[in-house]
Amino acid sequence: MSSELTAWDRVQIARGKERPTSLDYIGAIFNKFMELHGDRLCRDDGAIVGGLAAIDDVSFTVIGQQKGRNLKENKKRNYGMPCPEGYRKALRLMKQAEKFNRPIICFIDTPGAYCGIEAEERGQGEAIARNLFEMSGLKVPILSIVIGEGGSGGALALGVSNEVWMLENSTYSILSPEGFASILWKDSKRANEAAEVMKITADDLKNMKIIEHVFPETEPLCVENIDMVAASIRDGIIAFVTRYKEKSKEEIVAERYKRFRNM
Amino acid sequence: MLKDMFKKTSSQSKKMLNSAQIPDGLFQKCVKCNEILYAEDVVSNYYICPNCGSYFRISPRERLSMVLDKGSFIEWNEELPISDPLNFPGYKQKLKHVKTVTNLDEAVITGEGIINGTNVAIGVMSSDFLMGSMGEVVGEKITRLIEGATEKKLPLIIFCCSGGARMQEGIVSLMQMAKTSQALKKHDGEGLLYVAVLTDPTTGGVMASFAMLGDVILAEPGALIGFAGPRVIEQTIGQKLPEGFQRAEFLLEHGFIDKIVKRSKLKQTLSILIKS
Numbered sequence: 065m066s067s068e069l070t071a072w073d074r075v076q077i078a079r080g081k082e083r084p085t086s087l088d089y090i091g092a093i094f095n096k097f098m099e100l101h102g103d104r105l106c107r108d109d110g111a112i113v114g115g116l117a118a119i120d121d122v123s124f125t126v127i128g129q130q131k132g133r134n135l136k137e138n139k140k141r142n143y144g145m146p147c148p149e150g151y152r153k154a155l156r157l158m159k160q161a162e163k164f165n166r167p168i169i170c171f172i173d174t175p176g177a178y179c180g181i182e183a184e185e186r187g188q189g190e191a192i193a194r195n196l197f198e199m200s201g202l203k204v205p206i207l208s209i210v211i212g213e214g215g216s217g218g219a220l221a222l223g224v225s226n227e228v229w230m231l232e233n234s235t236y237s238i239l240s241p242e243g244f245a246s247i248l249w250k251d252s253k254r255a256n257e258a259a260e261v262m263k264i265t266a267d268d269l270k271n272m273k274i275i276e277h278v279f280p281e282t283e284p285l286c287v288e289n290i291d292m293v294a295a296s297i298r299d300g301i302i303a304f305v306t307r308y309k310e311k312s313k314e315e316i317v318a319e320r321y322k323r324f325r326n327m
Numbered sequence: 328m329l330k331d332m333f334k335k336t337s338s339q340s341k342k343m344l345n346s347a348q349i350p351d352g353l354f355q356k357c358v359k360c361n362e363i364l365y366a367e368d369v370v371s372n373y374y375i376c377p378n379c380g381s382y383f384r385i386s387p388r389e390r391l392s393m394v395l396d397k398g399s400f401i402e403w404n405e406e407l408p409i410s411d412p413l414n415f416p417g418y419k420q421k422l423k424h425v426k427t428v429t430n431l432d433e434a435v436i437t438g439e440g441i442i443n444g445t446n447v448a449i450g451v452m453s454s455d456f457l458m459g460s461m462g463e464v465v466g467e468k469i470t471r472l473i474e475g476a477t478e479k480k481l482p483l484i485i486f487c488c489s490g491g492a493r494m495q496e497g498i499v500s501l502m503q504m505a506k507t508s509q510a511l512k513k514h515d516g517e518g519l520l521y522v523a524v525l526t527d528p529t530t531g532g533v534m535a536s537f538a539m540l541g542d543v544i545l546a547e548p549g550a551l552i553g554f555a556g557p558r559v560i561e562q563t564i565g566q567k568l569p570e571g572f573q574r575a576e577f578l579l580e581h582g583f584i585d586k587i588v589k590r591s592k593l594k595q596t597l598s599i600l601i602k603s
Contacts, residue, residue, distance in 0.1 A: 177535075177554070177555075179554065179555030179559055179560050179563050180560065180563060180564055181560065181564060181568070181569070181572070183554075183555075184553055184554060184555065184560065184572070184573060185581050186581075187539075187581070187582075187583050188535070188554040188555070189534040189535040189538070189539050189553065189554035190535075190539040190583055192504075192535040192536075192554070193504075193508060193534075193535050193536050193537070193538070193539040193540050194539075194540075196504055196505050196508035196509070196535075196536055197508045197509070197511060197512050197515075197540050198512075200505070200508060200509035200512045201509075201512045201516070216492075216501060216532075217501065217504060217531075217532055217535045217536075217554075220501055220502075220504060220505060223505075224505045224508075224509065236498060237497070237498060237501075238492050238494060238496075238497050238498055238500050238501045238532075239492075239494065244494055247494055248494050248495070261413060261415065261416075262413065262497045262498075263412075263413055263497055263498065264497075264498070269498060272412065272498065272499070274498055274499075274502065320509075321509055321513075324502060324505045324506050324509055325470070325506060325509075327463075327499060327502035327503075327505075327506055
């Protein structure tokens with residue numbers, strides 16, 4: 065992809081309506097997927113999808129943040145902004161993966177955790193914190209791939225992993241550029257400037273050693289041209305699982321600890 | 328002169344009553360009830376307004392003196408190098424200025440001390456230092472505090488106070504949420520106690536990481552405790568927020584904290600918990 069693209073250009077691509085979603089990747093990468101629902105407390109959050117998947121005879125737990133393509137879908141998906149129930153469903157599925165010794169693959173794509181009254185009432189902060197805490201100790205290898213927007217704590221709650229990869233035009237940030245510009249410069253219209261300063265692109269993050277790998281996009285991804293990247297991701301997942309196969313549970317946890325300890 | 332008393336009050340009240348740098352003999356105005364107060368009355372009342380009962384924010388050193396046995400505090404990691412991962416324009420200069428004005432090295436002081444004869448690891452955050460925001464140094468100090476507590480098998484107490492993640496350090500600030508939380512997982516794995524004390528305000532990335540991970544979570548009365556800031560929520564939903572939303576009492580009602588503790592009872596409560 066042209067290196068003349070600015071950080072702001074990439075933000076627009078990451079947020080674009082045509083950008084493939086978690087379910088698109090899950091369908092293109094895995095042979096089988098059975099979606100599982102619910103947090104076992106009060107609700108099934110449509111902003112997070114998760115379940116059992118397989119590549120050939122290797123089983124996985126797969127979790128993804130899911131945006132909707134239209135207004136009707138977004139009513140269910142809440143524009144990919146999870147509530148506490150979504151993070152609790154994700155944790156339930158991750159604990160299940162640990163019990164059955166399945167690697168976990170997370171697809172990250174969210175503008176951020178939902179910030180409504182009910183989300184606060186039901187403990188949005190606690191749900192994110194709990195995920196960070198528990199993910200850090202899971203005894204199976206975890207891989208997260210930022211496919212669109214990696215919106216702050218809401219993204220990190222699926223990102224305490226052994227490795228984090230990004231697509232070339234994905235972003236991962238402490239806050240949206242608009243929010244950043246608003247807080248630091250009192251002017252949200254300077255968002256494009258903020259995007260440059262914040263270092264939110266995949267290449268920036270690889271240089272800062274926040275992520276391990278960037279998948280190139282020869283043109284902005286959409287459902288029609290997803291196959292090549294999906295094949296690359298699939299190969300990457302197989303190589304990841306092979307790398308981690310020989311490691312003990314203690315090594316898997318220790319390496320993940322060291323990764324974040326160095327940040 | 329009467330005129331001079333009110334002049335001092337109007338220009339300095341807000342800053343002074345949000346920190347513990349209250350000079351002797353001055354009158355102060357409470358920003359909550361607007362009452363003119365004699366400074367010594369505020370100080371001797373645990374920095375609580377004698378008129379309306381509002382809790383003022385206090386400095387880490389004041390907090391440590393209220394909670395620990397006298398002279399028992401040993402500070403850890405007093406001065407870590409400045410972190411500026413984005414080379415953010417003006418950030419280094421801002422840090423230098425804030426360090427001078429607050430006489431703090433960063434937004435948290437960490438170390439060990441004794442409470443009624445029991446050793447503890449303790450950290451206290453400060454809203455005076457860039458609103459208690461968490462960047463790499465705060466994250467590192469807190470992580471070393473937790474790791475030190477794990478190694479020395481100490482119970483851990485962290486007084487949380489923060490406007491959230493430090494924007495100027497970008498994604499590195501975000502990662503501190505994971506770094507601190509994973510350290511707590513290890514501390515927990517050793518069967519050690521962690522008490523989080525949430526003070527006003529405890530929000531954003533701090534709330535969504537170590538603040539909400541205590542085995543026991545205490546809060547001061549009226550403290551603002553929330554993930555998203557109130558203004559952001561109002562803008563998102565397009566309505567005004569209900570009365571008391573995101574206050575300690577609200578969190579107690581919704582099942583997210585164990586107890587609201589008056590400042591005068593905090594040392595006693597912590598003492599009971601660490602000896603249990």
